[in-house]
Structures are given as structure tokens and as C-alpha cells.
Amino acid sequence: MTQLPGLLDIEAIRKDFPLLDRVVHDGKKIVYLDNAATSQKPRQVLDALNEYYEQHNANVHRGVHVLAEEATALYEGARDKVAAFINAPSRDEVIFTKNASESLNLVANMLGWADEPYRVDRETEIAITEMEHHSNIVPWQLLSQRTGAKLKWFGLTDDGRLDLSNIEEVITEKTKIVSFTLVSNIMGTVNPVEAIVRRAQDVGALVLIDASQAAPHMPLDVQALGADFVAFTGHKMCGPTGIGVLWGRQELLEDLPPFLGGGEMIETVSMHASTYAPAPHKFEAGTPPIAQAVGLGAAVDYLTAIGMDKIAAHEHAITEYAIKRLAEVPDLRIIGPTTAEDRGAAISFVLGDIHPHDVGQVLDEQGIAVRVGHHCARPVCLRYGIPATTRASFYLYSSPAEVDALIDGLEHVRNFFG
Known part of the structure; x- marks a missing residue:
């Protein structure tokens, strides 16, 4: 096996991870390189989910029987774990949602309904970037259409970085919110948070960071980021689907209106009016994703025990090796940064004039799972004049041998299409 500095004990x-032993297509062991879409789940998370359903299943907060109290303790315990994982000043700043998309929509809707000084209206502007996932584009387009606010964005350089040369034109005195991804899901680019946050703060704009591709792969410190909101999702970080997180500064959560109405988010209700519970419950209407939160808590325990700094070092080594090996493949073009500096573990590429869907299908026949398409980032594909890409994305269990398998698979693709 190829030895690289900084690797974890991969074996x-x-x-x-039980699924990594899966055999597909005539006895081929799965090579899972689709981690930017979703990660696999360790036994520790699967066991936590099973134990919850088998021993503690009940609704939270409202019951006084033993199961309800146990379920509530597990659910709120998961909030404590997430708060520690992201270095939140308060557990009450951690809101559970069903995914990062809901977290981003939550903020967009809060600002659309807010009073001054937070309200987004026709006199204000919204700033995003051209490399965003659709989940961080469409909510702002909807808000712009509803309120008349002007939507602006940063473009991209030829090498897959944000073009901040016009930062004072994109983020102006009229800007109310700047929302951008910490790590691109399609190109792997790690964005310059400090420069963007500093400019936003200079003009009094709020900052929302989409950390969906960061939280699973590197230490995430919301206080160090300097943002007002941070969103991420559980299923990309060894947790179950159906659970996301929005972190927000306490004073903002107190001032901004709720997104959804219903049970648990209220303080008092009459037929004439209602008052709301304090955050985080103010933003968690109805029965929450209880089991999913428990699973996310178990995932946080798992990642913390390994060490996020060690996971980041492992992925950097794998990514650097993958870029080196991909450079050996004739007619292959990486879309985005072509070095491992300031980039994550997702690498998108095109292979000559072979359509990415064909590349993905032939790789699948070799037992290699990659993602093909525009990866919910179609503006990036438009920017670089391509219909789609093939994306290989790595995680803490990825090995150099899997990179080698990808390279061998791509040679098979080239031979297949002549």
C-alpha cells in the first residue's frame, strides 16, 4: 500500500463502516468516492440509532414519563455535543433543522420578515457567490423576488477561486446579508473567510456561512469564523440523514422572528395572539428529528475521538495524492484548484469529450462510486463552459489504494470509449 505522511490508521x-465491505457487480468491493454527497455511517452511529428506537423512543419535552425524559435528555444532550464540536458560546445558539438547506432557508425567511435593522427590502442588497450550492442561491433569489432586494455575487477566477477584486462593489453600505460557502462542494475550494467577513462587518452586514463541506472535514470554530450564522448538515459527517444545524448569535436569535409555527416553539397561545419560546426552541416547531439528533451526537463523539485536525491532515494527504495521480491521466482537466493548497477533498474533472455520465457509469461497473452532474452548482459549470463534471470526493476512511483504483478505472473508461 502507498504510504503517505499524515494518514490515519485506515484499516x-x-x-x-459496514458498508465499505459491500461487494457489487460480480464480486467487486465497493470503492466509495461520493463523500461530498453523503458519508457512510460507522457502527457507533448505527448502534446509537438502534438503541434509541429500541429503548428510549418517545416524544421530547412534553412528557413526564421515563421514556419521554430519557428521549429529551438524549436529544438535548446531542445539542450539547454539537455546541462543543463547533465551539459555540452557548448551547441555546444551536438549532436543529432537517438539513442545511432548511437552515439556509430559515435565515432567509427570518430576514424577510424581520423588523429593522435586519429587514431585507427593496432598498437593500444580498451578496452571495457564483460557486454556491443551489441551497445557498435559490433561497436568496426567492427572497429577492419577494422583497425587491438586489441580489449580487462574486465571480470566479479561471483556477476556481473567488474573485474578490470588486469586493467593495459586491458588498456595499446597502448589503444586509452576505452568504457564502466555506468549502465549495463542486471544486473543493476553501474560501478566504476573513477578508469577506471583515468587509461585511465594515458595512454592517450580517454573515451566513454554509459549512456543509467543512464541518465533516476540518475543525469548525464558529467564534473564530466571526460569522453571525453557520449552517451544516449531519449526513455528510457520519450522521444520519434528516438532521441539520443552524448556529446563530444569541442576540440575533432573540431579535429575529420564527420561521415555522406550531407546537413547542410557543410560550403562550390564545385565539388572538401567541408569544414565543426562547431560542433554540423558538425555531424548532413540532416534533423535531429526535433519533436523527441522537445519531448526530454519536457522529460528533466519533469524529471528536479521532480528532478533526487529524482527519483534516489525512484528507489533505489523500487529496494531494489524488491530484498528482489525476495529472497522469491524458485529456483530464480538473475544474477548480489544481493543488492541495486551500482546498478540500472534493475533486471535479472532465475527461476529454467523454460525457461525465458515461464516465460515472463505466466507473460504477468497476465498483467505483463517484458523483456525476452539476452537483447542485450549475452556475459553476456554466462559468467554465462544461455540461457537467465527474466528482471524486474523499473522507477519513479513504485510502491511497482507492485513489489508485480510480486512476485504473479512468484508464478503463478511456479504453472503452476509444
């Missing part, structure tokens, strides 16, 4: 870690 030991892979034993925690």
Missing part, C-alpha cells in the same frame, strides 16, 4: 477506521 482500523474502515472496520467501523
